[in-house]
Amino acid sequence: MAKYIFHPNDIKELNDQYDVAIIGSGATGLISAIQAAELGLKPVVLEKMDKLGGNSTRASSGMNAAETSVQLQHHVVDSFQDFYNDTYIGGGKQNNVDLLKYFTEHAALTVDWLAQHDIKLDDLTITGAMNTKRTHRPSSQAPIGAYLVTSFLQIIEKMGIEVYNNVDVEKIDKNDADISGVEVKDVDGNAHSIKSGAVILATGGFGANKQLIGQYRDDLTHYRTTNQEGATGDGLKLATDVGAALVDMDKIQVHPTVQQDNDHAFLIGEAIRGEGAILVNTKGERFVNELDTRQKVTDAINQQDTKHAYLILDEEVVNHAQAVKFYDSMGMVIHGDTIEELAGKIGADEKTLADTIAKWNQAVESGKDDLGRTTGMSRQLTHPDYMAIHIAPAVHYTMGGIKINHFTQVLDDNDDVINGLFAAGETSGGLHGNNRIGGNSIAETVVFGRQAGQQVFKYLNK
Known part of the structure; x- marks a missing residue:
């Protein structure tokens, strides 16, 4: 079977207005785009790298979820509470409990959502610090990240969602208290202003940024990284420039x-x-x-x-x-x-x-x-x-990042919502505590990527 190749849009096709601008083309960004489009919105995905998929393409083990039909087919009886407890204890009991509760109670729904899109995770394995087989993966045992990203890109192509690579988002615009769009620069240095009623930050972590790691954990700067070179934490600056708070920045795995x-x-x-x-x-x-x-x-x-x-x-x-x-x-x-x-x-x-x-x-x-x-x-x-x-x-992974609530709304230092700004995936912080458990990163992208798409729809239609 020929390898699937996705062709991003030509920059000449970029419009000056969309319902939501999604920054980052990893699993979180692609899922939020699909969910937003399914709800009738017009999203655009903006990726700074030439290659799409971000760190998601490197994920290998699987996606954690509890109380799934797949588990029962494998004679595994699980519970949301056990999933919560394993993740909470594994994270040193430093997890944001509101994020964790939403996460553990919605992962099973995402397995069903994926299956509805003919993305079937019907095999199980187990990862460290988990006490139950709840790491879902395809029966082919293909590495989960590339499998999902390829599947999402195929859906995006069929839906006609616009995806641009080699574009740097340099600024998030605000109109008074509300987000109003983004300023981008293409590979040729041309500037583009995009108006959008909402922005989703899905830019990943900062595991490839030794300078930023050194600001919070200079004891880790001697390590190499598993991250692709684009994982430099760009979303953190974009967010803080418009008043966002950061959390758990010293928690680096x-x-x-x-x-x-x-x-x-x-x-x-x-x-x-x-x-x-x-x-x-x-x-x-x-x-x-x-x-x-x-x-x-x-x-x-x-x-x-x-x-x-x-x-x-x-x-x-x-x-x-x-x-x-x-x-x-x-x-x-x-x-x-x-x-x-x-x-x-x-x-x-x-x-x-x-x-x-x-x-x-x-x-x-x-x-x-x-x-x-x-x-x-x-x-x-x-x-x-x-x-x-x-x-x-x-x-490998940065547990800290942009402060959000379980609606994926970005918060400022006073825990007030920044209207129109959402963040999900590794660019956000708080879910994992001081240690992320294997299989929870991909689950996070799907659970909170979907949530971001849904909450943007709700915000724009209030």
Whole structure:
């Protein structure tokens, strides 16, 4: 099947008036555009990069939701409350509880909404700090981000929604107290003024902006990042320039499993651990509950002398985590016909690694793990060939951002609404507390992307 290619609009087609200007073409921006258009509005999507999709295209594990029909089909009984509790505890109990309540109670509806658009997430896996299988993904096990972004672009093309790339939004305009449009500059330096009754900020986080990270967490500036180069926090300045408040800016997540031996840092998705992979140090020993929070797993890796580790998996894990095949095609997977051969290739002691895997297999059989792991224990590592992926921590996600309420309305320092300004996705702050759980970022884009589109419709028709 030919790869789908979306062609953005030519800048000559840009009008000077739309109902809503959406800044950013990641999952949040695309979903909000689709939802707004379904409600009869005329949106425009503005993207500064040449490539569409933002960081969303790099998401791999899945989308969390509770009380879904998919879960019941897999004999998983879940609840909104359990989803809330896992996310609240995983976020250090520092989450904005209003955002969290809305999020956990509406994710299931978005799975249904996606299915109505023939985007079916009918398989399940589990991520760190979750106690139930609620990470939804396509049965093909295709990486969730690219799968969704491609699907959204196909819908956008059919709906005739305008999408422009290589355009910088330089300013949000206000008419007295209300948002009235945006000022943009195209790739040739030409200025364009767009009038719109509302603006949705969907510009993503600032994980690729070391200078901004350094203002809040100078202890993290030495890390590489999993983010695409456009994730520089532009939306934060656009918002604060019109009076928006920021929250949780020092809450920046380091992802524990990133392959970064070459120029590009590749996030190795949590679903691989969820499907049975383990982590070992250079001696070949396990040292952490691999499905603890990202923060705790990162801390455990950093406590190792080398500050790096290896994911260990086998052919059966790959059968349930197809992303490994992509990593393998990029030369990131080390193979061994036997455990001993694999140990030699990663510089670990053969007997130590063999003993570690034997002990893990016993833990899977008994359901009792010395390191406290209770999930992702459905299969033993007994199927050659055996594989390893070299990993180390890297900056991955910024939990802080623009202050919003659960209607996605942007707030100022007094918690007053800035009329006509909305924000959703990673550019907003507060939902995740001090640690985001895997599978919650994609869920956030869909839940609050839809909410933004709905609330803009409500605002413009009040």
